Amino acid sequence: MHEIKNIILADNQDITKAGLLYLLKKNYKDLSYSFASNKSELISQLNVNEDSLIILDYTLFNFNRIEELLILRERFKNSAWLLFSIELSNGFLYYIAQNHLPISIVLKENSKEEILTAIHYTLKGVRFLCNYASNQLLEHRIQASAPSPQLTRTETDILKEIALGKTTKEIAASRNLSFHTVNTHRKNIFRKLEVNTIHEATKYAIRAGLIDLAEYYI
Template sequence: MAKYIIADNQEITRFAIESLLKQNDENQIYRASDKTSLVAKLKEHEHAVVILDYTLFDFADEDQLLIVSERFALSQWLLISDELTPQFLRRVIYSSHQFSIVFKDGPMKDVRDALHAVSHHQRFISQRALEVIISQQNDEEKPDILTATEAEIVKAIAQGKTTKEIAEERFSSIHTITTHRKNIFRKLGINTAHELIKYAIRAGLVDPSEFYI
């Protein structure tokens, strides 16, 4: 009998993962909506497999993630996200053998293989994740400088505006703003909005008194 904690706030992904896990009637499935509830679940189920979308959760940075994983050393972690930066992948993979990696837009076989591996306390790193890490090692470049448009979008995101609100203000499509957002995260080497807020404060794009980091 395996225990799983699904820590993914994207409803359609959560439903799909639960459907896969329920194919085995013996699996026990739990949900966590934030870091606090995840820690509470891990206290009850220390041997659980955590299925986490880091980019949609409230971890401030990878340090917090690694601290929690070290605290619950008997747990296994399957990170499943749309995008993860090379720096993040290298830090997490090299720091702990508890972590496996797949991408949401990858083949279903990756997800199935990863779930099978982590349930047997084995690590699974998708081919794409390995390629991202190797590519970064072979091409260490300085981060690109943000364009004026990207800087304005960073400011708007840091102020808590949604993609739809930013698109309306800029008379752009939601797709265009989403593309800008992905490019910004890639250039800055970040994965979450929390990290973006930190950058915006350091860069002087927003007033630090407006935030508690």
């Protein structure tokens, strides 16, 4: 990994930037610092200095999908990335972990010590996940390793469509089935999964990897 010479604070909150800048200058006096308030400014900064650590509040920045972030990470290969947000969804965390993406994660609510540790490891090219992110991923692995309900192939396909927001009528039309048949499958799926709502069924579909996690990053 190239030596990081600059840190870009990519955040829309002035108080956060001021506090983080104070903390950084106190611990990393030899680095230069710059700011970005949107994606365009961030790209401009990286064009000037690619060897940068980007400390990014992903949830407040104008990224529409996680793929946009990954494109920037691939385009500026000498950069390092630390996501520094108030909250990130479990789906987003699973996507980062499952794809082994070289992106560190720490939350704004974490302690000063944990934030500094995240910065330290990311500067060295080592991915860091805060305790919250690590615990969520561990819980996900435990749940994924538990015995799963035996859904039929048709039930699995219909569950995927339910999780993607399709109605019973839409599923019936796309599969050339009657409304009654799809509704029966739906009842059987809910019974086997021991769930009562679409939200609960969707959470199972995410854990089982039936749907693209990138669609549920916020």
